Amino acid sequence: MTRSLKAIGAIVVLALAVTAAHAGLDRSIEKMLGKQSRDAVESQYAVIAQGPAAEYVQRVGRHLVEASPRHDIEYTFKVIDTDQVNAFALPWGYVYVTTGMLRFLDSSDELAGVMGHEIAHVAEKHSLSQFKKQFWATMLFGVIDAPATLLTVGQVGTTFYLLRHSRKDEQAADKLGAGYAYLAGYDPSQLSGFLSKLDKERKNQPSKLEIYLSTHPTEQRREQRLAELPEVNQKNPEVVARRAKGFLDRHLANQAVVEYRRAVDLAPHDSGVRAGLARAYAELGETDLARQELGRAAGLSPGDKSKVEALLAASSVAPSSSAAAPSEADQARLKQAQDAAALWSADAQDPVRRIEEQSKSLQDKVKQLARRMNMVGTFGSPGYGAERVMEKAGIALYLIAETRDRVNGAAEELKSVSSGAVDALGLVKQSYEQPASADDRAQWQALMEEIAGVVAGASDSGGRVAQQALDAAKRADDAAGQLGSALNSLAADFDSFGGVRGVPFMGLAEGDVDRALKSARDAFETSRKVDSALHDWTVRELSWRLSTAYLNTPARARPALRRMAAAMIGTDAQSVAPEPITGGARAAPEQDAAVAGFGATLVKVIAAKTATHKADASAKQPQSAPTAPPAGGEKSPAPAPDSAPKQATEPQAPTGDDLMLKLILADAKREADARSQRQGAASAAPVGQAAPSP
Numbered sequence: 001m002t003r004s005l006k007a008i009g010a011i012v013v014l015a016l017a018v019t020a021a022h023a024g025l026d027r028s029i030e031k032m033l034g035k036q037s038r039d040a041v042e043s044q045y046a047v048i049a050q051g052p053a054a055e056y057v058q059r060v061g062r063h064l065v066e067a068s069p070r071h072d073i074e075y076t077f078k079v080i081d082t083d084q085v086n087a088f089a090l091p092w093g094y095v096y097v098t099t100g101m102l103r104f105l106d107s108s109d110e111l112a113g114v115m116g117h118e119i120a121h122v123a124e125k126h127s128l129s130q131f132k133k134q135f136w137a138t139m140l141f142g143v144i145d146a147p148a149t150l151l152t153v154g155q156v157g158t159t160f161y162l163l164r165h166s167r168k169d170e171q172a173a174d175k176l177g178a179g180y181a182y183l184a185g186y187d188p189s190q191l192s193g194f195l196s197k198l199d200k201e202r203k204n205q206p207s208k209l210e211i212y213l214s215t216h217p218t219e220q221r222r223e224q225r226l227a228e229l230p231e232v233n234q235k236n237p238e239v240v241a242r243r244a245k246g247f248l249d250r251h252l253a254n255q256a257v258v259e260y261r262r263a264v265d266l267a268p269h270d271s272g273v274r275a276g277l278a279r280a281y282a283e284l285g286e287t288d289l290a291r292q293e294l295g296r297a298a299g300l301s302p303g304d305k306s307k308v309e310a311l312l313a314a315s316s317v318a319p320s321s322s323a324a325a326p327s328e329a330d331q332a333r334l335k336q337a338q339d340a341a342a343l344w345s346a347d348a349q350d351p352v353r354r355i356e357e358q359s360k361s362l363q364d365k366v367k368q369l370a371r372r373m374n375m376v377g378t379f380g381s382p383g384y385g386a387e388r389v390m391e392k393a394g395i396a397l398y399l400i401a402e403t404r405d406r407v408n409g410a411a412e413e414l415k416s417v418s419s420g421a422v423d424a425l426g427l428v429k430q431s432y433e434q435p436a437s438a439d440d441r442a443q444w445q446a447l448m449e450e451i452a453g454v455v456a457g458a459s460d461s462g463g464r465v466a467q468q469a470l471d472a473a474k475r476a477d478d479a480a481g482q483l484g485s486a487l488n489s490l491a492a493d494f495d496s497f498g499g500v501r502g503v504p505f506m507g508l509a510e511g512d513v514d515r516a517l518k519s520a521r522d523a524f525e526t527s528r529k530v531d532s533a534l535h536d537w538t539v540r541e542l543s544w545r546l547s548t549a550y551l552n553t554p555a556r557a558r559p560a561l562r563r564m565a566a567a568m569i570g571t572d573a574q575s576v577a578p579e580p581i582t583g584g585a586r587a588a589p590e591q592d593a594a595v596a597g598f599g600a601t602l603v604k605v606i607a608a609k610t611a612t613h614k615a616d617a618s619a620k621q622p623q624s625a626p627t628a629p630p631a632g633g634e635k636s637p638a639p640a641p642d643s644a645p646k647q648a649t650e651p652q653a654p655t656g657d658d659l660m661l662k663l664i665l666a667d668a669k670r671e672a673d674a675r676s677q678r679q680g681a682a683s684a685a686p687v688g689q690a691a692p693s694p
């Protein structure tokens with residue numbers, strides 16, 4: 001009663017708000033709609049509101065909001081854990097990005113483009129006006145039919161994120177969103193990469209894009225219109241320089257240099273652009289080049305000049321010319337390590353393919369068995385041990401399914417670790433080819449030795465691991481066969497005594513099930529060994545990835561990366577490595593030495609963390625009966641198909657942290673690309689050659 005009264009009250013408010021074009025009432029209605037939709041969305045999905053992934057999205061969101069015109073509400077940014085590639089905004093500033101979307105994106109600039117679009121919908125109150133239109137339609141056609149209107153009001157909450165805006169609103173959101181991204185220092189032109197990926201993926205995995213594609217325009221024109229925006233005009237030096245500054249603000253100094261040089265080419269006499277280029281060089285520690293640019297900017301304003309000078313002074317990096325060049329021995333060692341890693345990666349291909357095939361066929365068998373078990377189970381009579389036998393069969397099936405998962409994971413990890421070694425060594429090579437501080441060079445060298453050490457032992461142990469994985473798969477396959485025939489004998493028993501309550505001869509079939517269970521346990525134990533053999537590698541690989549990202553990050557941004565890594569593995573930044581850098585300037589050498597071995601420290605912490613997790617997990621291993629169907633007189637004692645393995649793997653609370661790492665690494669990768677790009681360009685044509693001499 002109270003509920004419907006309340007709802008009618010809401011309708012009155014709505015009617016008032018819709019009729020009276022009153023700003024205050026508009027605010028109340030938007031607020032109400034927003035909160036209602038938020039509650040509906042958050043009761044439907046797993047929301048990630050904290051942790052590195054959420055913080056990352058929130059930081060990008062905050063920058064975009066600052067660049068947008070609407071500041072009368074407080075925006076909230078959250079991540080939703082779902083494979084659906086989607087982003088949406090609710091009225092009153094509730095903005096959501098899914099983990100599927102984060103996985104889909106390749107840079108923070110793409111993320112900014114996607115979020116800018118959603119923020120534009122909020123800033124322009126598109127949902128509100130859409131709602132008003134719908135409300136009027138309902139009022140006119142459903143007139144005062146309270147239940148019908150109630151339905152609409154109630155449904156609004158659950159369907160707002162499925163709302164399709166008008167084409168006009170979508171176009172406006174694209175345009176405005178790109179503008180916010182531009183003003184916030186992101187590169188809106190990267191959104192076109194996202195759009196073409198979307199177009200491609202639509203054919204491959206349309207189900208994951210279903211919601212996004214049904215709520216966003218898909219026509220080719222969207223990409224074309226984006227290319228026509230002034231904010232992506234590659235010919236306008238102001239635009240290019242602005243983008244360069246955005247990169248520099250995010251400590252992506254290599255990309256900043258590439259963009260600034262493009263701007264210098266477009267406007268060789270612009271002293272501001274030259275000052276920006278000098279700042280970017282200074283950030284990279286390339287002080288010679290920075291001074292050179294400074295000298296070229298003849299008309300540089302005194303303010304800029306002193307700022308750049310201060311920056312140069314603050315950067316205690318040795319001038320690039322005096323930085324240690326890599327020795328011949330280093331180069332040879334690196335070449336050797338790279339060859340070994342490439343060989344390993346190639347060698348791993350074949351066993352990986354075989355493991356994958358085995359695991360695929362095992363997966364099919366698990367599905368068949370689950371169906372079969374469900375069928376047999378419904379025939380079984382309660383009493384006389386039928387439940388007990390079905391329970392054992394359930395455990396055997398769970399162990400087979402779990403073995404399959406682990407074996408499959410082993411193939412993935414073999415692939416990832418061997419190619420990870422190749423990638424990491426590639427980055428080491430790039431760094432050797434450019435001037436680096438002595439400390440950084442020492443760290444790169446340590447990293448190379450670490451990877452080379454793993455690779456040296458890897459071909460042998462890798463072969464062993466692959467062999468073990470295949471062995472586990474084979475055993476699981478045997479167990480599946482045994483379980484299949486055990487189920488057949490059970491079915492035969494149940495059939496012949498179908499009408500009778502109680503199956504006195506079931507002892508024979510129980511023996512079969514016991515044998516299948518024993519084989520399944522064997523298979524499972526073997527797969528656990530594979531798992532722990534691979535575990536060490538996985539941890540090491542993660543450490544290489546983090547170390548290369550770290551070393552590719554300019555000194556000033558490193559504390560942030562360290563904090564992020566610490567948050568990701570659930571420890572404090574101090575235990576990852578002490579804070580060596582203060583106030584944006586480079587720290588004293590002894591402090592830098594403290595960071596040396598960032599990867600090594602990190603690997604210890606991660607190993608400790610995952611060891612604890614593994615201990616937790618094995619404490620929960622199914623020595624008893626984790627997925628056992630409930631004992632007692634249930635009609636169907638067998639677990640439902642597929643449900644057994646799923647229930648048994650303890651779900652991890654989603655954090656999406658790995659996705660954040662992915663984006664950070666993607667940015668680091670772009671940085672590395674930009675560095676090789678400009679090195680290539682530098683050898684072809686020295687910097688600023690075309691520019692007038694001062």
Ligand SMILES: [Zn+2]
Nearest residue numbers: 165170173216
């Ligand atoms: Zn939209």
